[in-house]
Amino acid sequence: MSQKLDVIIFGATGFTGQIVVEKALEVLEGLTWGIAGRNKSKLENVLSTAGKAIGKDLSAVPVILADVEDPYSIEQMAKKCKIVINCCGPYRFYGEAVVKACIEAGTHHVDISGEPQYIDGMQVKYHQLAQEKRTYIISNCGFDSIPAEMGVIHAEKNFPGTVNSCEMFWQNILDPRDRNSKAVLHAGTWESAIHAMANFGELQRLHRALETEKLPDLRPKLKYCPFVRKINILDGYFFAIHSGDRDVVMNTQRLRYINERKRPIQFENYIGFGSLWTTILTQLILLFxxxxxxxxxxxxxxxxxxxxxxxxxxxxxxxxxxxxxxxxFQMTFRTKGWTEGQQLSEEPKQELLTRISALDPFYGMTALSILVAAKIVLKEPEKMPNNGGVISPGYAFAKTSLIEELARLKNGLKFEVLNLEQH
Known part of the structure; x- marks a missing residue:
């Protein structure tokens, strides 16, 4: 391989990695790309299967052997491309070796992790070094963090004034067609979630390490409701879920305040279902x-x-x-703030409702999101902030065309403005 590839998809034989490979030809048009993993025959089989699914011959796509248990192979992989799309989780165990190798090689890195301890840990440990190497390390580039982050950015762009708060109401329509299988998620997601829950204390320590500057005391405070409740603007019952989405959105708000002195947006996210009983049962199972x-x-x-x-x-x-x-899935955003010319000391009078929706959110949407994220890093460096660092997707892509790129793709994200009211 005489020249660097633009993109390498690492972990291509995993459940999500295979779908990323299938979508790569559509999204990475005009870019050179290859796939990587530890088993050559399995990698070649992924290309064959993906090629049949999309009606293209992918046999010429470069195959690179790389194994997280072999640091040298990971280092060599990182040197062979401009950006690594890392689909190899759980990232708590396998992510750092790839991040470290990418930074040392001056290669950008995006992944689909939603594991807060890994994400914050990489920021604490490698942010300064990544900046020195002018390398971007961006996690949370799949569902559901990209919709959450881009949903807040989309709402703010369409809000005629200053935003005080944004609430996200997430609903999934899960209708398994194959009655022999109810599964909607792979066990890898479950394992990552369990490890995140088990290490909550570690997350608090990392948060303290990242809070190098105190954020302003914002008024009025966004009220947080921990109980199941009916939302009058939607058909369903919801409860607050302090998942990785809230962490990543608030990390973006922190970064934009510290680096741009931009007023942070207060954020809460809720998950909902059509049935009161299902909503209560889901919350209880989660707590258990x-x-x-x-x-x-x-x-x-x-x-x-x-x-x-x-x-x-x-x-x-x-x-x-x-x-x-x-x-x-659909995420409805209720954004509140001040109208143009209104004093920020007054009660906010403006309310905007926006929505994001898509099919196949957990895997198809994730594959499209991380591929577009990688493409934007390569194609729009002048619109990216700070010339590198370990940063959140909302901060990384706020001024890029990520929203437009996701909206134009077949089965991409649909962005809507629903209603604007003054109270």
Whole structure:
């Protein structure tokens, strides 16, 4: 390989990695790309399967052997491209070796992790070095963080005034078509979530390390409701979920305040269902799982039995294609703030409703999101901030064409402005 590839998809034989390869030809048009992993025959099979699915011959796509247990192979992979798309998780165990190799090689890195301890840990440990190397390390580049981050940015762009707060109401339509399989998520997502729950104390320490400057005391405070409630603007019941989405959005607000002196937007996210009983049961199962994840022996039982503890919605086999195609999500954003010319000391009078939606959110949307993120890093460096660093996607892509790119793709994200009111 005489010249550097533009992109290498690492972890291409994994469940999500295979879908990223399938979508690569559409998104990475005009760029050179290859795939990487530890097993050559499996990698070649991924290309063959993806090629048949899209009706293209992918046999000429370069195959690179790289294994996280072999640091030299990871270093060599990083030197062979301009950006690594890392699909190899759980990132808590396998992510740092790839990040370190990319920074040392001056190669950009994007991944689909939603693991807060890994994400914050990489920022604490490698941010300064990444800046020195002018290298971007950007996690959370899949579902559901990209929709959450871009949803806030889209709402702010369409808000005629100053934003004080933004609430996100997330609903999934899960209608498994294959009645032999309820699965909508792969067990890898479940394992990552369990480890994140089990190491909550570590996350608090990392947050303190990142809070180098105190954010302003914003008024009026966005009220937080921990209980299940009906939302009058939507058909459904919701409860607050302090998942990685809230962390990544608030990290973006922190970075924009510190580096741009931009007023932070207060943010809360809620997940909802059509049935009151389903919403209450889901919240109880989540709380039970968080408690059980603290106990090492029980934690291993949880990890090994995703089907049992998620009522069949997560499995080691992952969702079949027909179930992926039947899934849809929508995130509705209620944004409040001040009208043009209104004093910020007054009560906010303006309210804007916006929405993002897409099909196949967990895998198809994730694949498109990380591919577009990688493409933007390469194509629009002048619109990216700070010439490098370990940063969040909302901060990285706020001034780029990421929203427009995602909106124009087949089965991409749909962005809508629903309603604007003054109170």
């Amino acid at each position: 799982t968080v408690v059980m994840a603290q106990i090492p022996g029980v934690r291993n039982i949880l990890i090994k039995n995703p089907k049992l503890f998620t009522r069949g919605y997560m499995s080691h086999e992952g969702p079949v294609a027909v179930n992926r195609a039947a899934q849809k």
